[in-house]
Amino acid sequence: MNRFILDSDTIAAIATAPGEGAIGIVRLSGPQAVEIARRLFRPGKEMAWSPQSHRLYYGHIVDPADGRVVDEVLVAVMLAPRTYTREDVVEINCHGGITPLRQVLQLVLAAGARLAGPGEFTKRAFLNGRIDLAQAEAVIDIIRARTGAALRLAVQQLGGGLSRRIEGMQQNLLGLLAAVEAVIDFPEDDLPALELDHLARQAEELAGEIDQLIRSAFAGRVYREGLRTVLAGRPNVGKSSLLNALLKESRAIVTDIPGTTRDIIEEYINIEGVPLRLLDTAGLRETADPVEKIGVERTKEALEQADLVLLLVEAGRALEPAEKELLAELDPQRTILVVNKVDLVEEADGQAAVFSGGRREEAAGRAPLRLVADTADQWPGxxxxxSALHEQGLEELKKAIVELVHAGELAAPGEAVLVNLRHEEALKRAYQHLMEVPAAVSRGVPLELLSIDLRQAWEALGEITGTAVAGDIVERIFSDFCIGK
Incomplete structure (x- = not known):
């Protein structure tokens, strides 16, 4: 039985996004949902309305105060327990638009419902045992998914993929905990001998399984939030031009004046299933301009937090000391050196060089192009x-990004991948408690202390699915939802 208190009120809210659309939905859930709808709904044939579950009814919403028709609607009735919340649910399908939706909602509230809080429909589904907490959190991930991969991960979690894996771990932990506590509680009974070495191995194996899941957290975060990709370089090197070229729109202002970008511009792009959270940053240089100085500081902060850095340098121009210093600090496994403006070098040198797929191909017997070769050839990454201006080499850049990402910690979505920081923190605590067990066994620690670590590991796992979680955490989780979901 759920240990949280469930409100018995009937709640209502607009369940569709604000703005104009073909259809808008006012959703009700609770014991009075059908009765409230009966007071406001007039069927098309003006007959007594005895709604059956999972049927759609045509008619009008009428203001009972004066008989005025507010909107022509379709009313969906779903009776408990076969509903989203396991309560009676009514959805009034109105014409899209803020005015009819608001007027219908006002009538519903006047008839006895109260306005739902953020995520309260999904919260009731959790409290009524239809879904667990991890599945409830997957609902908001589905809504916010920016790529197909992120959507697949969220749908898997909503279907219980992560929950089943966590529950399996909890069952194994309960077996270990039961064996230990039986010996503690009944020391004189004829119980099977507790093999502490076997207990330590089992705890270590379970910790290894948890660690494997923890390692998927980076991939989950990337698919959910996007790979934090920073476009960095000195002023006027072409960062904003590259951003515009990748987005195929004029998102950032591009001029010949250095220092045009003074704050971080953020956009999202999907490259072969890899979501990138692109950050166009202010050019790195010493400046007396107080506004530009703030932009430079934000660029440095973004670089420290970046998952991937696209460091732009200019073809045919020697690197400045600051660029060399930055290049030396960056991790080659998370950095791509992007040599921009190759079109200008071709024009200046007039050499027989072809840029195929972003790679330099020099004609035989010709002098090498001055593409900062002294640095680029030594860069291990x-x-x-x-040429961002002429969109040369962009496909090669995209290919390099995908190769770099998949060669590292980001793998294709699997059956269970962590996409939630709360889950990751709970798993880390469970892992730490389990790793205490073999160390404690080797030191000869009393069974009572082993029992504490096993129980705390079980509770940490329970925080993920909601079997062992504080009420304030539940409230905080659902506060992130939109009203109506």
Missing amino acids: RVVYI
């Missing part, structure tokens, strides 16, 4: 040559 990936180097891509582009």
Whole structure:
């Protein structure tokens, strides 16, 4: 039985996004949902309305005060327990638009419902045992999914993929805990001998399974939030031009004046299933301009937090000391050196060089192009040559990004991947408690202390699914939802 208190009120809210649309929905859930709808709904044939579950009814919403028709609607009735919340649910399908929706909602509230809080419909589904807490959190992940991969992960979690894996771990933990506590509680009974070495191995194996799931957290975060990708370089090197070229729109202002970008511009792009959270940053240089100085500081902060850095340098121009210093600090496994403006070098040198897929191909017997070769050839990471202005080499850059990402910690979505920081923190605590068990066994620690670590590991796992979680955490989780969901 759920240990949380469930309100018996009937709640209502607009369940569709604000603005104009073909259809808008006012949703009700609770013991009075059908009765409230009966007071306001007039069927098309003006007959007595005895709604059956999972049927759709045509008619009008009428103001009972004066008989005025508010809207022509379709009313869906779903009776408990076969509903989203396991309560009686009514959905009034109105014409899309803020005015009819608001007027219908006002009538519903006047008839006895109260306005639902953020995520209260999904919260009731959790409290009534239809879904667990991890599945409830997957609902908001589905709504916020920016890519197909993020959507697949959220749908898997909503279907119980992560929950089943956590519950399996909890069952194994309960077996270990029961064996230990039986010996503690009944020391003189004829119980099977507790093999502490076997207990330590089992705890360690379970900790290894948890660690494997923890390692998927980076991939889950990327698919959910996007790979934090920083476009960095000195002023006027072409960062904003590259942002516009990748987005195929004029998102950032591009001029010949250095320092045009003074704050971080953020956009999202999907490259072969990899979501990138692109951050176009202010150019790195010493400046006396107080506004530009703030932008430079924000660029440095963004670089510290970046998952991937696209460091732009200019073709045919020697690197400045600050660029060399930054290049030396960056991790080659998370950085691509992007040599931009190759079109200008071709024009200046007039050499027989072809840029195929972003790579420099020099004609035989010709002098090498001055593409900061002294640095690019020594850089241990990936180097891509582009012209952001003419969109040369962008496909090669995209390919390099995908290769770099998949060669690292980001793998294709699997059956159970962590996408939630709360889950990751709970798993880390469970892992720490379990790893205490083999260490404690080797030191000869009393069974009572082993029991404490096993129980705390079980409770940490229970925080993920909601079997062992504080009420304030539940409230905080659902406060992130939109009203009506």
